[in-house]
Amino acid sequence: MKKPWVKKLLIGLGVLFGIILLANFGVNIWLKTQLPNYIKKNTDYKISYKSLNVDLGTGNIFATGITVNNKDPQNVNVIGFQGTIDSLNISRFGIYDAIFNKEINSSDISLAKPNLNIILAKPADKKKAKNPTPFNFDNIRISNGKIQIFRHTKQRFFSVSDLDLVVENLQMTEESVQDKLPVIFDRYSIEGKDFFFQPDDIYTLKINKITTTNGQVSIDQFQLTPLLDFDQFKKLYPKKPQLYQLNVQKIDFKDVVLKDKKVSLSNATFQNPNILVYTTNAIPDKVKKPFNFELDLADFNFNNANIQVNKPDGNKLLFAKNIHLNIKNLEFNKEISEEMIPLRYKDFNFSGKDIQFFNHQDVHVGSIVLSPKKGDIRNVSVVPNRSVSGKSTMNLKANQIAFYINKWEIVEKKLSLDVQNVLVNQVNGTITAGMAKSDRKSDFSGIQFPIVIRNVNLKNSNIIYDSKQQPLKFNDLNASIKNIELTEKPKNGGLAFKVKDYKLTTKNFAYKTKFYNMTASLLELDKNKVKIDQFAMKPLVSRSQFIRMIPVESDLYDLKANQITAVGKWDLFSENKFIHANAVTILSANANIFRSKIPADDPKEKALYSRLLRSIKIPMFVDQLNLKNSVLEYEEDTPKSSGPGKLTFTNFNMNVKNLNSAKMKGKPTQVDIKIDCTFMKTSPLSVNWGFNTADQSDRFSIAGKLSNIPAVALNAFVVPYMSITATGTIQEMEFNFKGNPKGIGGNFSIKHKDLKVSILDKDSKKKKGVLSAVANIFIKSDSGKFPESVMIEGVERDPTKSFFNLFWKGIEDGLKKTLIGINVDKTEKTIEKTKNTVKDVKNSVKEVKNSVKEAEKDISKTVAPTEKNKPEKQKEKKGLFKKVFQKKENPKTE
Template sequence: MKKWVKKLMISLGILLVIILLANFALNIWLKTQLPNYIKNNTDYKVSYKLLEVDLMSGNILSTGITVNSKNPQNVNVIGLQGTIDTLKISRFGIYDAIFNKQISSSDLLLSKPHLNIILAKPVDTKTGKKRNPVKFENIRINEGNISIFRHTKQKFFSVQDLNLYVENLQMTEESVEDKLPVVFDKYDIKGKNFFVQPDNVYALKISAIQTSNGRMSIDNFQLIPLMSFDQFKKYYPKKNKLFQFNIQKMEFTDIVLKKNKVSLANANFYNSDLLVYTTNAVPIKAKKPLNFQLNLEDVKLNNATVQVMKPDGKKLLYAEKLNLNINELRFDKETREEMIPVGYKNFQFSGQNILYSNHQDFNIGSLTLNPKKGELRNISAVPNGSSKGKTSMDLTTNYIGFNINKWEFIDKKLNLDVKDVFVDNVKGTIKAGEVKDNKKPNLAGIQFPILIRKVTLKNSNITYDKGNQLLIFNDLNATINDIQLTSKPDNSGMAVNVKDYFVTTKNFAYKTQFYNMTVGFLKLNKNNIQISQFAMKPLVSRAQFIKMIPVERDLYDIKANQITADGNWDLFSQNKSINASNVTIQSADANIFRSKIPNDDPKEKLLYSALLRSIKIPMNISNLNLKNSILVYEEDTPESAGPGKLTFSNFNMNVKNLNSAKAKGKPTRVDIKINCSFMNLAPLSVNWNFDVADRRDIFNISGRATNLPAQGINPFIRPYLHVTATGTIQEMLFNFKGNPRGLNGSFNLRHKDLKIAILDKNNQEKKGFLTAVANLLVKTDSGKLPEDVQVEDVERDPTKSFFNLFWKGIEQGLKKTLIGINIDKAKKTVDNAKTTVKEVKKDVKGMKQSVKEIGKEIKKTSNETNKEQPKEGKEKKGFLKGIFNKKEKSETE
């Protein structure tokens, strides 16, 4: 053996002996002196039955350990109190323990520990440095009972029968501030009766936790408020929610807790029960967002119940049998800035017996939803008594289904593209609100436009009630294509644009204060309208109507077999318009009644050109045709005995270019042609035109009636002129031109065998003498068509309608040509005769008085004579008496 080898061997041997002796000496020292050293140089008092230390490896084994803090009031170090059956430490940092007062180890085994741990105060207020006096890379606990308290002695965490293996465990109050009280890389855990109190409001309890093959199971997870709702509102007036929930069982795999991040996979939550109390407090925005991330690979919520309470104790939201399956759910710095603060790859959601209540209760029997489609069944909306002044619904529907092309949030805004929506069997009433909300809606969270490609409504019966005016749709079916929701330019709400639609309904009805309008069948789309069996019937009698209206107003009774229209119209978008090529009304029967008994309406009545011009949207109807119809106009006055009546049967009308003068490039002159039977007796034709764009509102109206029996106009002239006529009006012509101030024009009348009868004010008895005189002045036959008479300066009452002005023109023409002048002549002749009779009666009365005076003188003379000549006087007296009596009799006759 070489010398240097021999020397090396001797040196190593000596070194080994020294190490063995040092290790032996150290163990003797640890057994005899370590407790005193720990007591004198650390903050703890420790005793044990056995302690073995391997100086080479740094491994420590100890049994029967008891540990207590020397100063339990010192909040700057971790406080310890309890016992440990066995303690095993691998690679213990002796140098750090002696010189840096820091306990560190790569591995820690605690067998049957019964410990109370008080966490150190997280920050030294003088230096601002974090304290972390205990550090273990890996920890194993068997059958442990551990309680952890905050430095304030408030209980923070406890567990019983804990069996735990954790790699790279970190557990300090610093972690609590980040919402994660413990973090680790790998774990294996089993225990029961877990308790965590993260703050003064809530406590977290778990009956049992166990892991098997990397899968964790948690039984009876509870988040419990530590105070009542009333106490919460009192002590936390600025918080707006108080939570309480139970989860019967949770299961998941691959849990990772690291710093501010929680990750797990295949999570299942069974029989969850969530209860949320809300207050009226406005939530305070956090100054610093939570530094917290959550990643869940697959999450399943099974048979959950959710209940959210209003501040008054009533339910805001309730849902049961909720099932949710989410893939790749995440909550992080990016997602928490979005409207929905979580991200996901896919989800499936379902629930039953869902209630949402605001000013009315919405109930859903069942709901299923995923990112591509949704279905709702057995839905109802019912007012709950808190809907005063607001729009409310009392509706039920069997089914609502929809398919979605795109549903995402970009830059905190909803981007929505709906493929289709299907709604089936809606029944009930929508009641319009009385209170108008002038508050502009907040649309900042919507990325416009919102697209809804198709909406289909089937087999529905819906009533819309606006101030007791009912709009009723029976057997309603509708399809609306390509709906686009955009923001209005002034941000006052959403505008609706519709590309196409198709609507049908049967037994449609619209009920107002005075009318019930019904339609047997209605078909409507963007290019065609078809209406069958239209009726507009009064709900009140004429007498009732007169009592109910404060001023003059027409009462209508209208029917029409069919109404059709072709063209195109836009009634939904911001740029509404009507452009129809043809509108046809078949077989209408219209009765218009007006009573002059109520007060006149003082409002100005616009002419038709001005009325059309007041329509706010572009409107143009190239041809409007009214065919084979009947129009009856009735009017009565306080002086008339019954209403005057005008009848236009076999009524046919064509209107060209009915417009509002707002459609660019379209003609604005309206031409109206009417052909009908006047009073069911004679043909009548009328031509009428005006230019809607001409603000002078000039109009022209002309017409011709032929072979009209004079008695045909009696129903109208009898109540007003107290006249009836017989004979024939062979031809009547009129041609008027007017404006809002009045009209002028010409009138002509050709008649034959004309006789008139003048009636008393009750229109019952004929005034014979006046009638005879009038007929003496009437020319029975006019012969050939006489010259026109001029209708001049007919002044319009602006509070009266156009037809009032038109009738005044006809009336002046009639007076000038026939009836009015002759009656006036007859009345004048009779008045002259009456004057003559009065004068004759006056003369006779004077003569009678003179005779009486003469008689008195004769009597006086006779008496004086009789005194002087009695006998002769008596004879004279008798003679004079006879003469006087004869004279008086003659005078009387």
């Protein structure tokens, strides 16, 4: 027998069940008969349906033949619905929350054949707008749907047909939650046709078809198309920097996961994409809120893409065909976006053909293959275009550029790079240096220094570097550089280079300047040796052209040397540059130096050699510099000279010890120069010359001896300048001078034999006989056993003249005092005095003649006419006077 409470419980449950059945039956009757009217009276919509079943116990709702419309289609303040749904199935609908909490909750909602036009309400002021009723659906299913969504302006926003959609575990984020995706879900399936989406007034997005199979989504004929042409875009949106146009034949991806702020998917493939980007000169507004979502692509592929980027003027900036890109484990997030390369990846492969870039020069790449470890670029050409204005340009073709990378990674948000090898093969063309200088400081904040490049090889190349129309030409150029380290300069920015080893060889090297063409048959250079064969420096203009082209006087050089070599060590790349050569040798040089005094004097101060060496900014030291078996010619003309004067030094041998810039610690600064040569092809000359580069007063000493000089050997130089020729022999000439930037002085002596001079007319260069005869009266033809020695003092330097001008002044002063200059001056003065004396004598003779005539008249008067017996005596007297006068008037007395 049952207990009373059990009976009561069963009765209670039965009553409750009955009430529920009755309530469920009553609600269904009410929903079928009264719900449409209720909705019509209390909402903005009219809804009808063929059938409707509601299970209050489970919350399941099933309806068929649903039709929905707005009561007032013109009301833009509410969402507009118009269309039909074959059936609606809602599982576990939260009736209590819908009635009391105004929340729509359901585990599942299914729509069969929905054909809906949805018109979005006019956007309301967020401050005044009421919070909309939230909709929460765990799972959504739509089958064979056709949906169109319009803005309140009746402009189409979204549409799709034949839509089959399954979304499981759908979750929507509240508006107040920041940095989260608005929608997330676990599993999805979507199929449909004719997708249309217009997110704004700039673009429309169209998709021909979307299918899903086992999580793999395929999108056919993806199109992103601008609604405006480019001119309209620039006018209406002046702050937007780009306008895009995109067509993709097919997009495939799978395993899409949306969680919190992370989007991840795998096997994303874009087949035959065509991308067109229009760029403007606009400066976009700064983004106030940074992008804070994460993107994780397990495998990303671009297959056979064509990319074109246009400049603001409509011309091409970039064009590339047959682009293939595969990236493994691509990552992007807020932290990565702040790095120099705003993407991370495990691996990538990139390839393309016919890549063209058009800036101030046009770049064309035949093919390119890149990966994190290596790259290979073929058939590269770089050509300047018409937009060049003061920028550096290249007109080059390269057969291959290849590299291999040891390490390429991000360390503390900075790029760390270690390159193993770089190969540049068969480069031909010209690099032209620009004139414009950029004031913008380089920003290397995203680079982890040092950058290391272990090997660089340049092979079989012909390159011309042209700066200020002065081309530097390398033929058959081969170079290798080892262990390059790039670091940032701490003070003024830029990059500093440090190189461990290098080697360069080139044939038929040439460098052309305004006046010269410098060539060499072979140039070899490394960190310990330099070798130059068949060096030549030839003028490009004649002497007369050179004189007309220069504003002030300058030297014109004609140089050549069989070989120039240097051994030692030097660093020309790092911050701590230096040159230390143990030996520099120049073999068989031939140098002709021409200077004309016709152009105006150069008013600039000419520094002495100690100061010039001291002005070299880097430590420089040459233990031994040797010039061997060479020829030196110096020619100089003046407006009054008849052709250039010429000094010739043959068999020229020079040794320079300790050539330095006074900046190498521990090294001596005294420079000693010894010269042995043959002067004017006849006479041995030896010179010892010295100075100290550390001596700020720039003192120097120079001493030498010249022997057995035929005086005629000097004629080539003294005739144009002093209008003098000489014969005889200068047996010995010695000088021992000391000087500084103010002047020169010291001892000068000369020993000569049979010395005679001829004074020439300065215009006709004909010998002046009388003047030459008088000059030789004052010249001592033989100096005797001992040379004539004089002290040279008070020879001042013209600071606008060179060291050799000062040295010649000392020699000239010695010659004047001992031999030529002062005696010629005396001779000219003596001849002038003689002329005056002859003139006085002639005047005296005239006076005597007049006196004699007067005397003869007086004598005639005093002799009586009767004295006819004395005619013979008178005749004798007259004859005597006549003889006297004839002697006085004889021209030989002149």
